[in-house]
Amino acid sequence: MIEFFTIPAQTLHSATIILVHGLGDSGHGLKQLATTPPSSNPLSWGTVNSFSHMRSSPKRAITANSGRQMPAWYDVRSFSPPAADDEAQMLESLAWLEGLIDNEVAAGIALQRIVVGGFSQGGTMSLLLALVSKLRVRGVAVLSGRLPLRDAQGGYSRAKELSVPQAASTPIFWGHGKADAVLTYTLALTSIEYLTSEIGVPPSTGGTTGLTFNAYEELGHSISSQEIDDLVAWLQNIVP
Template sequence: MCGNNMSAPLPTIVPAACKATAAVIFLHGLGDTGHGWAQAMAGIRTPHVKYICPHAPVMPVTLNMNMAMPSWFDIISLNPNAQEDESGIKRAAENVKALIDQEVKNGIPSHRIVLGGFSQSVISKNKDISVLQCHGEADPLVPLIFGQLTVEKLKSMLKPSNVTFKTYSGMTHSACPEEMMDIKQFIEKQLPPINS
């Protein structure tokens, strides 16, 4: 992702329209790439925000009969009690941290960087972090109950009033314009322009 993982190409970047004073790092879902999400972010861009859409390395995924595909780590099963690829998750987290560190080196303070993703869960030691979790009510791949369980877990780990859960009627394992507008409003609230 960030130079230390040679199997993944460099991230797709949607540059800020003016001087970047904030950044969004957005991770794609299993089997996807950052290209489509960069296009989606370009559609909701805020002028002072740089959007970074990295590409996961291609690897065999146990869940999909060991087929090689872009994945941040191996996924054994969608069962909530399934074994997890701890070393792969740690490696993916280190790669995301490297992206954040690079943006800090580029002059964007860490508190002006938002981390998001499709079909992802982010856990932080920062209890005051704001989270927007979106879920399609008709998602056949990741059932709504998993999203509801995840949001309850997040509320138990973070400040509950900072966790927002939005669902979208009829939306499957995809995105919709209403969701993208909610994401845009969340980003604008978290990363307002800096008055110079």
């Protein structure tokens, strides 16, 4: 069973942000994004009248870590060279995320007031939601993630094959460090090129549509304060 915890809205609950953690972490690893005081981090949601869920994945055997069990949304078969993704596990985790979104809709929050985002594996899962789910959330945020459904040759034909027609219209925020040694900046650029050229996601022109990409010069596989500021600005633009 997937666990999650909730940080209540400071004002009227009119929107929901679902945060999805990375490999080996838990929802608590993203708690600071929602609990830092508003003066330094509006992601405490007071300014966007929202409410955030932090998801915690089940433990899985990770092939690249000698089969060691750890929290993960899908197996990692090899870190280097990259291996094919476990499509079945990715789609299983996607179904769990969709279930949480369905619960929010049942509670009265419109799909167009829900944003899903995450770090590393969580960012990859958020992007998978945007590409293949029939649930059209307001937007997704990818922090140090990559394109999902990679094949053994490093291609993404399944991502294109499974993507729904509405995928190109979902606003995407993507933040990535140029010094990331886990999911490299080159991998991010390859993912973004595929999104724009093969799936048809347009680059943002500063409005509320398209792909907004921000690169951070000295950032490794982590989240920076500048990235949080950029994410907040994007959120306040698409979920006023």
